[in-house]
Amino acid sequence: IEFWRGVPMGPPDPILGVTEAFRRDTNKYKINVGVGAYRDENGKPYVLDSVRKAEDILHSQRSDKEYLPITGLNDFLGLAAKLAYGPDSKPLKENRIAVVQSISGTGALRIGMEFCSAFYPGVRAIYLPKPTWGAHPAIAEKAGLSIRRYRYFDEKTMGLNFEGLKADLEDAFDGSIILLHACAQNPTGVDPTPEQWKEIEEIIRRKQHLPFFDMAYQGFASGDVDVDAFALRYFVEKGHQVALCQSFAKNLGLYGERAGTFSMITSSPEERERVVSQLKRVIRPLYSSPPLHPAQLVATILGDPALYAQWLGEVKKMADRIIDMRHKLYNRLIELQTPGSWEHIKSQIGMFSFTGLTPEQVDILGKYASIWMTRDGRISMAGLNDHNLEYFAENVSKAIK
Numbered sequence: 355i356e357f358w359r360g361v362p363m364g365p366p367d368p369i370l371g372v373t374e375a376f377r378r379d380t381n382k383y384k385i386n387v388g389v390g391a392y393r394d395e396n397g398k399p400y401v402l403d404s405v406r407k408a409e410d411i412l413h414s415q416r417s418d419k420e421y422l423p424i425t426g427l428n429d430f431l432g433l434a435a436k437l438a439y440g441p442d443s444k445p446l447k448e449n450r451i452a453v454v455q456s457i458s459g460t461g462a463l464r465i466g467m468e469f470c471s472a473f474y475p476g477v478r479a480i481y482l483p484k485p486t487w488g489a490h491p492a493i494a495e496k497a498g499l500s501i502r503r504y505r506y507f508d509e510k511t512m513g514l515n516f517e518g519l520k521a522d523l524e525d526a527f528d529g530s531i532i533l534l535h536a537c538a539q540n541p542t543g544v545d546p547t548p549e550q551w552k553e554i555e556e557i558i559r560r561k562q563h564l565p566f567f568d569m570a571y572q573g574f575a576s577g578d579v580d581v582d583a584f585a586l587r588y589f590v591e592k593g594h595q596v597a598l599c600q601s602f603a604k605n606l607g608l609y610g611e612r613a614g615t616f617s618m619i620t621s622s623p624e625e626r627e628r629v630v631s632q633l634k635r636v637i638r639p640l641y642s643s644p645p646l647h648p649a650q651l652v653a654t655i656l657g658d659p660a661l662y663a664q665w666l667g668e669v670k671k672m673a674d675r676i677i678d679m680r681h682k683l684y685n686r687l688i689e690l691q692t693p694g695s696w697e698h699i700k701s702q703i704g705m706f707s708f709t710g711l712t713p714e715q716v717d718i719l720g721k722y723a724s725i726w727m728t729r730d731g732r733i734s735m736a737g738l739n740d741h742n743l744e745y746f747a748e749n750v751s752k753a754i755k
């Protein structure tokens with residue numbers, strides 16, 4: 355019997371498939387601005403010194419390889435929550451935040467959405483911004499939540515469609531789950547200003563929506579971990595029982611280590627216990643318990659004042675290099691008299707820039723210039739450097755003319 359004769363070939367992942375195309379490309383000028391992974395000024399993956407030092411410390415400790423609890427490594431959970439919510443967080447001090455270790459940000463999203471699918475008292479739908487990170491819809495569906503969208507990006511201004519966003523949050527059922535990118539919105543690179551966040555918070559409070567934060571770039575957007583956590587902490591201060599998906603893939607460069615947390619603010623330590631007990635029942639049948647090494651790595655860095663300070667410097671260096679590339683790319687495109695206004699390359703923030711290139715232009719750049727990006731015209735700014743910027747700008751300019 356041929357069991358799998360009926361299995362069709364699945365399409366390549368819209369984001370990770372770009373890297374596969376890049377790898378197959380033999381052109382020596384090829385450029386990968388697809389996947390959101392930091393590259394240094396020589397286009398190489400960057401392992402932070404603070405991570406290397408933590409590796410050495412862990413190696414010297416020769417710790418055992420026992421199972422972690424379903425919820426993960428306790429030290430890691432406390433330190434990660436403190437980084438996200440801030441050392442002075444009231445609910446943290448009152449022991450009201452349920453925190454579990456996750457398989458990076460993706461795992462946190464899955465755990466959180468499965469929990470909501472099982473226990474959310476309101477409509478079991480999640481509102482995702484339009485556009486949003488490519489994997490959000492599939493994770494929500496697998497977790498059992500139906501999907502609704504809210505307007506987010508304005509193609510005309512290449513900025514925030516603030517009026518549309520507010521209208522959609524107003525029109526949503528009271529008590530809907532609203533997914534919010536805490537900073538460095540993916541794929542647009544457009545974030546609400548602090549004032550706009552305050553207006554968004556007022557609507558979400560009045561409508562009693564659940565703010566479901568995805569924070570995959572804390573520190574990586576502005577270079578400052580507290581600045582990037584502004585929206586999250588503002589909602590918490592205003593009394594929202596937020597849900598938070600935290601990833602250390604980008605800001606600690608731990609892409610393949612899969613370090614992250616899922617957390618929820620509850621109303622009491624007793625309720626926290628009940629919520630944790632049910633989060634464990636989501637995790638156990640999924641992967642039973644999380645990996646030891648990434649949690650020990652992050653805990654070593656966040657728990658050691660010298661390593662923590664060194665890390666803050668390194669995450670700022672990564673953010674600064676990206677901001678530098680934004681300005682250089684903008685200047686070059688203008689010098690090349692590239693049609694259109696390119697302010698958005700500078701005003702957008704974080705890993706990505708939403709260029710406005712059409713899918714056809716993206717295909718041409720891949721095919722004829724070996725420049726690889728996702729078809730929505732998003733570019734991962736870290737893929738650019740002083741060696742390939744000229745080639746990139748020239749070809750983008752040509753593709754548009």
Ligand SMILES: Cc1[nH+]cc(COP(=O)(O)O)c(/C=N/[C@@H](CC(=O)O)C(=O)O)c1O
Binds near residue numbers: 369389461603609614
């Ligand atoms: C907003 C957002 N949330 C979660 C994740 C998941 O990251 P994790 O590695 O599970 O911690 C990513 C990854 N984004 C980049 C990589 C990818 O697509 O997997 C990207 O957009 O290129 C996000 O951009």
